[in-house]
Amino acid sequence: MNFLTDVNFKEATQHVTGKLPVAIYRNKLIKDRGDGIRLHWHKEFQLVWILEGKFSYQVGREKIYLDEDKLLFINSGRLHQAKVLTDEVEYLCVDFSPYFFNDILYQNYLKELMQEEQADFQVVLRDPKWDKRLRELHTKPIDENFLSLTIFLLEFIEKVFQKKTAETKQSEALIYPLLNYVHQHYIEDISVDELSQRGHMNKNKCTELFKLYTGYSPKNYVIYYRLFIAKEKLLTTNQTISEICYGVGFNHLSYFIEAFKKKYHFTPLQFRKNYQ
Secondary structure, eight states: OOOOBOTTOBBOOOOOBTTBSEEEEEEEEEGGGTOEEEEEBOSSEEEEEEEESOEEEEETTEEEEEOTTEEEEEOTTOOEEEEEOSSEEEEEEEEEOTTSSOHHHIIIIIHHHHHOTTOSEEEEEOOGGGHHHHHHHTTSOGGGSHHHHHHHHHHHHHHHHHHHHHHHHHHHHHHHHHHHHHHHHTTSOOOHHHHHHHTTSOHHHHHHHHHHHHSSOHHHHHHHHHHHHHHHHHHHOOOOHHHHHHHTTOSOHHHHHHHHHHHHSSOHHHHHHHHO
């Protein structure tokens, strides 16, 4: 498929059909001819369905191997490209505007999806009940097939959100035990390696989860939690500043005072005098 892009790789094609903010393309790429889909992005959501052959798709930094059993959803504004893996690849591409449905759906669901950094794409297994509708997408004009197209896209978006919710729950199941471990052992010297091993994941995944759910790296979350406990002790006990410092896991009093002031804008002693 040939298309123009600007210097920022934004595709210049207007994906509209008549007055509808949607366009459907059926294309065949030949490997020996050097065909492929070069790097680009666009504001429209995109659905890709392989009719024959296999693609190696890259969305952002992630690679996806696409065949006839999978549908690929690409979020708005995401860089993507594809390589042909078999001799030929024939595929169907549906580009539709976030405003294709109505403003309520856009404001309550699609806008949030577009802004989510962790949602570049979704791979959805093809539902057999979609086969008829998918075939109609490339055999009938859109104006004759508008109702069927709308129903299909609504069902597909629902599937994307169901999968997104399932992945969120899976991530939550991974982060909760790690947070609980920090809350139980914050006095100890907790490393990223230790947390990664306990969570049966690599360090990058561990760091990604902590940043996603807490806003901190694992190391900084331990510091944050120690300071939180120190603040509670300043308010509810008569322990000295030194006792609190070492009691929450800090090894140096000066560092504790500096970190506490940076977090709560007062030294521990000032905080106690102001708020106890």
